[in-house]
Amino acid sequence: MITLHHLEYSRSTRIIWLLEELGVEYEMVRHQRHPETMRAQADLAAIHPLAKAPTAIIDGNLMMESGAIIEYILEQYGEGKLAPAPGSNDRAEFLEWLHFAEGTLANPVIVQMLAPRFGGLGEGYAPFVEGEVVKLLDYVEHHLDNREYIVGDSFSGADINIMYVIELAMAAGMLANRPACADYGKRMMARDGYRKAIELGGPVVPSLGG
Ligand SMILES: N[C@@H](CCC(=O)N[C@@H](CS)C(=O)NCC(=O)O)C(=O)O
Known part of the structure; x- marks a missing residue:
């Protein structure tokens, strides 16, 4: 239940x-x-x-x-x-991407996205956070180039976890020059389950x- x-x-x-x-x-x-x-x-x-x-x-x-x-x-x-089943080829990569979404990606993206609402990050902190966001989103962009899903060749729970962050990044204009992430986001949002x-x-x- x-x-x-x-x-x-x-x-x-x-x-x-x-x-x-x-x-x-x-x-x-x-x-x-x-x-x-x-x-x-x-x-x-x-x-x-x-x-x-x-x-x-x-x-x-x-x-x-x-x-x-x-x-x-x-x-x-x-x-x-x-x-992917435990012990299968894609299992380790699945767990990594599933947990990368919250463990590494979400925090800097959200901090940068919310900053304007709280008076900005300040001169000292802004380059630190913005540099991190560029590095992480470029990494995801490179990974998604020529891939339909975040892991292997089928939709998984890792797609669901990372999509929340991709959707925030999209809404915040962070994907303007990241076509692989933007297309991936649109594809995921077209799924019946997402709708x-x-x-x-x-x-x-x-x-x-x-
Ligand atoms: N790392 C947690 C983060 C949970 C989280 O911060 N959720 C937000 C909503 S997106 C929340 O509950 N915010 C309300 C609050 O903090 O008062 C997860 O992935 O579940």
């Missing part, structure tokens, strides 16, 4: 997308952000002390952290879909409107 706590405009869209791609049944509990701070509120804090999305309860296990939730759902409910996730959970980025 899976209960997904979904926060509007958030990473929990990933888990809706995953569950829709798998065709696994789940219950969704919706949470709203505070209209001014955009933070999650007491209703999500009542489920997990960090009040972060996604939060999910999977067969009694309370979990927060997209990569871990994706990996665990695939392990328990995936029936071999959307992930269903947006239909059920609302847009990932407010201004994109879905």
